[in-house]
Every structure is written in C-alpha cells, then in structure tokens.
Amino acid sequence: xxxxxxxxxxxxxxxxxxxxxxxxxxxxxxxxxxxxxxxxxxxxxxxxxxxxxxxxxxxxxxxxxxxxxxxxxxxxxxxxxxxxxxxxxxxxxxxxxxxxxxxxxxxxxxxxxxxxxxxxxxxxxxxxxxxxxxxxxxxxxxxxxxxxxxxxxxxxxxxxxxxxxxxxxxxxxxxxxxxxxxxxxxxxxxxxxxxxxxxxxxxxxxxxxxxxxxxxxxxxxxxxxxxxxxxxxxxxxxxxxxxxxxxxxxxxxxxxxxxxxxxxxxxxxxxxxxxxxxxxxxxxxxxxxxxxxxxxxxxxxxxxxxxxxxxxxxxxxxxxxxxxxxxx
Amino acid sequence: xxxxxxxxxxxxxxxxxxxxxxxxxxxxxxxxxxxxxxxxxxxxxxxxxxxxxxxxxxxxxxxxxxxxxxxxxxxxxxxxxxxxxxxxxxx
Numbered sequence: 001x002x003x004x005x006x007x008x009x010x011x012x013x014x015x016x017x018x019x020x021x022x023x024x025x026x027x028x029x030x031x032x033x034x035x036x037x038x039x040x041x042x043x044x045x046x047x048x049x050x051x052x053x054x055x056x057x058x059x060x061x062x063x064x065x066x067x068x069x070x071x072x073x074x075x076x077x078x079x080x081x082x083x084x085x086x087x088x089x090x091x092x093x094x095x096x097x098x099x100x101x102x103x104x105x106x107x108x109x110x111x112x113x114x115x116x117x118x119x120x121x122x123x124x125x126x127x128x129x130x131x132x133x134x135x136x137x138x139x140x141x142x143x144x145x146x147x148x149x150x151x152x153x154x155x156x157x158x159x160x161x162x163x164x165x166x167x168x169x170x171x172x173x174x175x176x177x178x179x180x181x182x183x184x185x186x187x188x189x190x191x192x193x194x195x196x197x198x199x200x201x202x203x204x205x206x207x208x209x210x211x212x213x214x215x216x217x218x219x220x221x222x223x224x225x226x227x228x229x230x231x232x233x234x235x236x237x238x239x240x241x242x243x244x245x246x247x248x249x250x251x252x253x254x255x256x257x258x259x260x261x262x263x264x265x266x267x268x269x270x271x272x273x274x275x276x277x278x279x280x281x282x283x284x285x286x287x288x289x290x291x292x293x294x295x296x297x298x299x300x301x302x303x304x305x306x307x308x309x310x311x312x313x314x315x316x317x318x319x320x321x322x323x324x325x326x327x328x
Numbered sequence: 329x330x331x332x333x334x335x336x337x338x339x340x341x342x343x344x345x346x347x348x349x350x351x352x353x354x355x356x357x358x359x360x361x362x363x364x365x366x367x368x369x370x371x372x373x374x375x376x377x378x379x380x381x382x383x384x385x386x387x388x389x390x391x392x393x394x395x396x397x398x399x400x401x402x403x404x405x406x407x408x409x410x411x412x413x414x415x416x417x418x419x
Contacts, residue, residue: 227337230383
C-alpha cells in the first residue's frame with residue numbers, strides 16, 4: 001500500500017490548470033484515472049487497478065461523451081435543425097447529458113424514462129430545462145424505449161432522436177475520446193479494460209480503440225447476473241432488447257454481477273477509497289477484482305460511469321437500517 | 329384477494345401474467361402465498377434471511393413498504409401490491 005505521503009502528493013499546482021473554455025461542452029472528457037489502493041482483495045502486488053472517474057464530466061457521467069457526439073453528428077448530417085426537439089428514451093444519465101448539451105446549444109429536449117428512476121435524476125433533468133415523459137416502471141427501460149418510439153411515430157418531423165441504442169456515434173464517442181485517454185493515461189500499459197454495459201457504447205468504442213493499439217488488451221464487460229436486478233443503467237442482455245450497437249463477439253469475456261455484491265462494493269469504495277460512486281461502478285469494480293485476481297501482473301482499467309450522489313435517495317442508501325445507508 | 333402487479337423479469341414465474349391475485353393479512357403472508365401459487369418467486373423478492381432484497385421495491389396502494397411496516401405491512405381485500413425492481417437500463 002502507498003504511504004500517506006505518496007497519497008497526499010499533489011501533482012497539480014495552481015499554475016498548471018487549464019485556461020477558461022468557451023462552454024460546458026469543452027469540459028467533456030479528459031476525466032482522471034485513479035489508483036484503487038485498498039479495495040484489492042488479494043490481487044497480486046504486480047497488478048494495478050485504475051479507475052476512470054467519469055463522474056468528472058460536466059453532466060456528471062460518462063454519457064456526456066455519446067450525448068455530445070450524437071448531437072454533433074445529427075447537426076452535421078442535417079437531421080437536427082432549428083425548430084426540432086431532441087427526443088430519446090433514457091434511464092437517467094443519457095437524459096441528463098442530452099439535457100445539458102441541448103441547453104448549451106439552445107435546443108429543447110424531451111426525455112422518456114421509467115418512473116422508478118431516482119429522484120435526483122428526475123430533478124437534474126428538469127433543472128436543465130428538459131421535459132420528461134414517464135413510462136411504466138414495471139416494464140423497465142424497454143418500456144421507455146417502446147413509448148419513445150410511439151411518441152416519435154406520432155410526430156416524426158418534430159423530433160431528432162439520437163437513439164443511443166442504435167447510433168454508432170455513441171460507440172464512436174468512446175473510440176475517439178475514452179479509448180485514447182486511457183491509452184495515454186496508462187502510457188500504453190493497459191492490459192485489461194473492464195466496463196459495464198447499458199447500451200454497449202462504452203465497451204464497444206473504447207475496446208475497439210484499445211485493441212487497435214495493442215491486440216492483446218482484454219476487453220471485459222460486466223452486466224447484471226439476472227434480468228431482475230437493481231443496478232440502475234445496466235442491461236441484462238439475454239432478457240433485453242439488444243442494442244444495435246452492441247456486438248458481443250467483440251468482447252473477450254462477460255461477467256454477471258449480483259446486485260447485492262455491486263451495492264456492497266459501492267459502500268466499500270466510499271469508505272476505503274474515498275470514492276462514493278454509483279451502483280454500476282460497484283458492479284464494474286466487482287468484475288475488475290475478479291479479472292485482477294487471476295493475474296500475476298498487469299494494468300486493469302475499470303470505468304466508473306458516475307458518482308454516487310445522484311443515488312442517495314435510492315434503495316441502495318435509504319431505508320435498510322444496518323446496511324450501508326441511513327435509516328430515514 | 330390482493331391484486332399483485334408483477335414486473336416483466338418475473339413474469340416467467342406467473343406464466344407471463346403481469347397481474348395476479350394472492351392473499352395474506354400482511355405482505356409477508358402474501359409473499360408466502362405467491363410462492364405457493366408461483367414457486368420460485370419468493371427467492372427473487374427476498375434474500376436468505378427472509379428480508380426483502382435491497383433492490384426490490386414493494387408498494388402497497390402506491391406506498392413503499394420500507395416507509396410503512398416492511399414485511400409486516402397489513403393488507404386487506406382489494407389492496408394493490410406492486411413489485412418494482414430499482415432497475416432501468418441503458419442509462
């Protein structure tokens with residue numbers, strides 16, 4: 001374990017920070033990579049585990065990247081023009097990202113999400129000025145996808161639908177930014193990339209870039225172990241509408257993660273690493289440890305999609321007494 | 329009888345039905361009755377210690393049982409109970 005002195009070292013001086021940027025959109029990407037020092041559970045000393053903290057994006061999640069890229073692509077192709085509204089189905093983070101990018105560019109945004117997404121997400125989207133349509137919580141994200149299709153079919157000329165599940169610009173965002181960032185931040189030392197799957201955009205695009213740099217980089221996906229789960233944002237592929245951009249054959253491995261293990265990992269990362277992250281990050285870290293434990297040496301990069309503050313009202317934290325959260 | 333709304337991922341236990349009926353004076357008794365009618369369902373809702381799994385929400389007439397009396401929440405004929413996973417998916 002690193003000494004306190006090493007942990008406290010500050011590589012960034014006040015004079016070395018970036019200058020002002022023209023808008024919030026220029027703050028997307030270039031997220032930090034942090035060493036996971038304590039939550040290692042028997043991983044060999046020669047194996048590094050590095051977490052990519054996507055919560056540092058201005059919209060608070062990894063989804064800022066595809067949201068910006070899909071809207072840029074829509075503008076470039078003339079599919080998004082003044083007078084149109086940006087419409088999509090989302091369980092939260094993509095909605096927040098689209099709402100932020102839409103606000104920054106001056107386009108209205110309308111989002112379809114299951115009514116059981118967290119309160120913080122609903123309120124954040126509203127704070128960016130987006131309109132929300134709620135779908136049946138019993139049908140999960142697939143219900144939102146179907147309702148969104150219906151809304152679009154009724155008024156096709158009114159909307160631009162980025163369609164994160166089937167828009168290759170989603171994966172491309174990660175191919176062009178997340179992948180190169182990780183390659184540079186590890187100085188090419190990455191051996192394994194671990195990420196969760198919601199649309200598949202992150203793992204597809206990042207994985208493709210990394211494998212192009214070094215064919216031996218292993219790309220490992222984490223998904224809920226079962227269709228009935230509580231890891232917000234993730235899909236259990238075997239029981240879901242499979243996204244068009246998801247190509248499972250490009251993965252080296254896929255690990256199923258139990259919701260309760262993911263939640264317990266979130267509690268640990270907060271208390272042992274000083275990183276309060278979202279449920280999907282907990283799932284990602286469970287998978288990263290499983291991968292890392294099998295290695296003698298290597299550099300495992302695990303992508304943490306967001307911070308935990310937007311889940312503090314959810315089941316993970318509230319109402320379960322002795323568990324990680326409060327009893328309010 | 330209590331009307332029970334079943335989420336899509338659990339409908340494999342109910343023969344595809346999204347709404348079923350069951351009975352019980354409390355949520356715990358109703359979950360046991362559901363298990364008799366649809367074997368395998370209870371294990372998905374409750375953990376080994378018999379408590380509702382953390383990621384499962386149960387609503388009685390729209391109220392979350394975590395803020396009522398958990399599994400001891402009383403039920404009466406005509407109530408509506410919804411089992412809702414804290415899922416979404418695809419961000």
